[in-house]
Amino acid sequence: METKAEMKKMLFVQSEDETAFVQSIMEHQDTLISIAYSYLRNRHDALEAVQEMTCRAWIKRRSLKNEKAFKSWIIRILIYVCIDEQRHRKRATPLPSEGLEEAISESGSAGCSDNRLAMWSMLEKIKPKYRHVLLLKYYNDMTSIEIASILGKPEGTIKTWQHKGLELLRKQMKNRGDWHDN
Amino acid sequence: MTTSPEEQALFADASQVKLERQQLNPADTAFAIQRGLAKARTRRMTGHVQLKWITAMLVTALAAGWLLLGPLGSSAPQQATYSAPTQYWGVLEPFRELAEKDVDGNTIASAINNGYVQLVDRSVKSGIYQLTVNAVMADENKMIILYTAQTDASQEIYSVPKTSMVNGMTNQSLGNGGISSLYSSNGKYTLYGRSTVEMDGNTPLPGQVKFNFRISSVVPDLLTDTNKVKKDTKYQFSKPMEVSFDLDPKFSVPKTEKIKLNQLFTIGGHEVMLSEAVVSPLVTRVRFIYEPNQKIDYKTKLSVSDVVKPTEIVSTSKDGQKTKLSSVSGNGTEDGMIYSFSSNLLDAPQSLVLKLHGEPGKVYDDLQEAEKHKLELKIK
Numbered sequence: 001m002e003t004k005a006e007m008k009k010m011l012f013v014q015s016e017d018e019t020a021f022v023q024s025i026m027e028h029q030d031t032l033i034s035i036a037y038s039y040l041r042n043r044h045d046a047l048e049a050v051q052e053m054t055c056r057a058w059i060k061r062r063s064l065k066n067e068k069a070f071k072s073w074i075i076r077i078l079i080y081v082c083i084d085e086q087r088h089r090k091r092a093t094p095l096p097s098e099g100l101e102e103a104i105s106e107s108g109s110a111g112c113s114d115n116r117l118a119m120w121s122m123l124e125k126i127k128p129k130y131r132h133v134l135l136l137k138y139y140n141d142m143t144s145i146e147i148a149s150i151l152g153k154p155e156g157t158i159k160t161w162q163h164k165g166l167e168l169l170r171k172q173m174k175n176r177g178d179w180h181d182n
Numbered sequence: 183m184t185t186s187p188e189e190q191a192l193f194a195d196a197s198q199v200k201l202e203r204q205q206l207n208p209a210d211t212a213f214a215i216q217r218g219l220a221k222a223r224t225r226r227m228t229g230h231v232q233l234k235w236i237t238a239m240l241v242t243a244l245a246a247g248w249l250l251l252g253p254l255g256s257s258a259p260q261q262a263t264y265s266a267p268t269q270y271w272g273v274l275e276p277f278r279e280l281a282e283k284d285v286d287g288n289t290i291a292s293a294i295n296n297g298y299v300q301l302v303d304r305s306v307k308s309g310i311y312q313l314t315v316n317a318v319m320a321d322e323n324k325m326i327i328l329y330t331a332q333t334d335a336s337q338e339i340y341s342v343p344k345t346s347m348v349n350g351m352t353n354q355s356l357g358n359g360g361i362s363s364l365y366s367s368n369g370k371y372t373l374y375g376r377s378t379v380e381m382d383g384n385t386p387l388p389g390q391v392k393f394n395f396r397i398s399s400v401v402p403d404l405l406t407d408t409n410k411v412k413k414d415t416k417y418q419f420s421k422p423m424e425v426s427f428d429l430d431p432k433f434s435v436p437k438t439e440k441i442k443l444n445q446l447f448t449i450g451g452h453e454v455m456l457s458e459a460v461v462s463p464l465v466t467r468v469r470f471i472y473e474p475n476q477k478i479d480y481k482t483k484l485s486v487s488d489v490v491k492p493t494e495i496v497s498t499s500k501d502g503q504k505t506k507l508s509s510v511s512g513n514g515t516e517d518g519m520i521y522s523f524s525s526n527l528l529d530a531p532q533s534l535v536l537k538l539h540g541e542p543g544k545v546y547d548d549l550q551e552a553e554k555h556k557l558e559l560k561i562k
Contacts, residue, residue: 058218
């Protein structure tokens with residue numbers, strides 16, 4: 001149940017009040033950067049994605065039908081931005097793992113194992129809709145209900161996608177026999 | 183509850199990602215959000231420009247029609263006026279007033295408007311005193327720290343009388359002199375300030391900065407008898423305090439432009455050369471060589487210094503908007519002087535014109551007359 005103050009604030013989201021709009025996004029900044037980082041694994045790109053998401057959200061704010069769904073709406077935009085960035089990376093870099101390796105060395109995790117790179121590479125091969133569920137659930141601790149709200153699908157569908165995503169991941173891991181040896 | 187091997191692998195990878203994520207500075211996210219809004223504004227403006235272009239085409243077509251077919255009415259198209267909106271500074275909004283009053287305010291505004299700033303948001307508390315370093319901006323030539331100093335309700339804040347910046351790795355000072363503070367207050371217990379240090383431009387920026395300072399406050403007058411002669415106000419000082427923070431490597435990307443000028447001019451009977459200008463995001467420096475064709479003694483140097491009085495640089499943008507860049511400091515050199523001014527390099531100025539007092543020592547009746555007699559030297 002939303003308080004009166006929250007309701008009042010939400011009414012500002014679609015107005016010209018930039019301050020209220022920014023504050024509404026700021027309230028979810030931890031979630032946003034967390035999601036962006038789980039998709040892009042690079043500090044700079046994650047911050048760029050949050051920046052681009054804010055830009056798109058402000059321009060499209062009048063298209064938000066239900067202001068109560070503001071959080072889901074901005075997360076959805078952020079996911080689209082991250083997908084765009086991943087596509088851009090694929091086009092821009094002939095070696096898919098190049099950017100990731102650089103990102104990992106930048107993040108200072110010198111002891112990063114091969115499993116880390118392998119997991120990312122496997123996740124990238126999974127259908128986007130399944131990948132969204134896995135990233136939101138396991139990397140961002142979201143419940144099926146929250147993911148359903150973000151992706152605009154019934155909870156049952158999300159559970160199915162999670163199941164299928166895990167199944168695909170299992171197949172890929174089996175193909176990489178050395179997974180548990182590292 | 184049992185977890186499958188693939189789930190275990192996901193959890194393991196996720197925990198590593200979460201660890202990395204903890205290294206992210208929340209202030210950077212906040213600023214990314216603000217930059218996003220600024221970007222949206224720019225896109226919207228671009229849309230407006232396109233709309234204006236279409237409108238202009240339509241107006242031209244209508245005007246052509248009017249000329250060919252005769253007047254359709256007496257109404258003339260009105261010229262649209264546009265004024266740039268004020269950019270929202272987010273958590274740095276309290277510093278707007280300071281920037282408006284500050285001699286170096288145009289530099290601060292230009293840097294913040296262009297996202298050339300790192301939000302730090304690091305605080306330290308000692309007794310009744312607290313200081314937060316809100317943000318920093320830096321280039322090879324200058325570093326500016328924006329801070330908020332506070333006291334608790336027991337004493338009013340007075341000033342931040344001493345600040346210094348040192349390289350966090352080597353403990354060496356980041357610059358000799360040039361340190362200044364200016365603040366605007368918000369009530370009795372809070373000061374918004376900036377501290378600046380100018381650097382030589384040849385030393386790499388440090389990876390970590392230590393900001394040292396003391397805060398002073400007013401000791402409350404305990405005498406209740408108002409008939410007695412009021413005692414001198416007493417001040418109390420905090421212990422030396424320090425906030426350290428990592429400097430964003432983005433500031434180390436060189437942005438400085440060096441412009442060779444070698445423009446000779448005569449003023450007050452002396453020949454002077456404007457030899458070069460150094461323009462970086464946070465400072466514009468101009469170098470003068472006095473009597474370049476002869477060896478001068480100290481006395482002559484002083485007398486030339488008395489007549490070479492640069493007042494400001496006028497920066498003009500692509501759309502004709504003019505910004506006055508104030509003189510902020512000056513340093514003597516072996517053969518002349520180097521003067522520093524504010525900078526708005528990040529706003530991509532199309533031209534920079536240095537203005538000097540044209541007739542040193544002359545007293546003018548009004549400012550307009552003085553302005554007319556100013557000497558103008560084109561930098562770019």
